[in-house]
Amino acid sequence: MLVQRVGEVRRQTKRFLSLELLGIQSQAPFYINEQLTKCNYYIFKEAIKMKKHKVLSAVFTRRALVYDRQKVNDDFVCLKSMEDLLALDLDSAAATETAVLSAGVSQVGHSNFR
Secondary structure, eight states: OHHHHHHHHHHHHOSOOBGGGGTOSOOOBOOOOOOOOHHHHHHHHHHHHHHHTTSOSEEEEETTEEEEESSTTSOOEEEOSHHHHHHHHHHHHHHHHHHHHHTTOOOTTOOSOO
């Protein structure tokens, strides 16, 4: 299978994919998109939003599954449902609230924590 072979070459050479691998005289890079299910596409889309808001540090797909990492040194976790993603968001909000309260900051009159 072409995609599998391209993946092997990419891992062995540690360089970006280019059209030269296909025998075309060009240094232009090319990318291979995965076919995600509707559910996994939605999970991936929401995880990317969370990454932009600094809730997650990394998000990627591999073999049609969505993976994330909350902190730089954490292990990657497979997100199998929206509940997994929402649990990460709730854990992050709880940790933020705990940090604010332990710092002695009052949340009276603020609606940041719900």
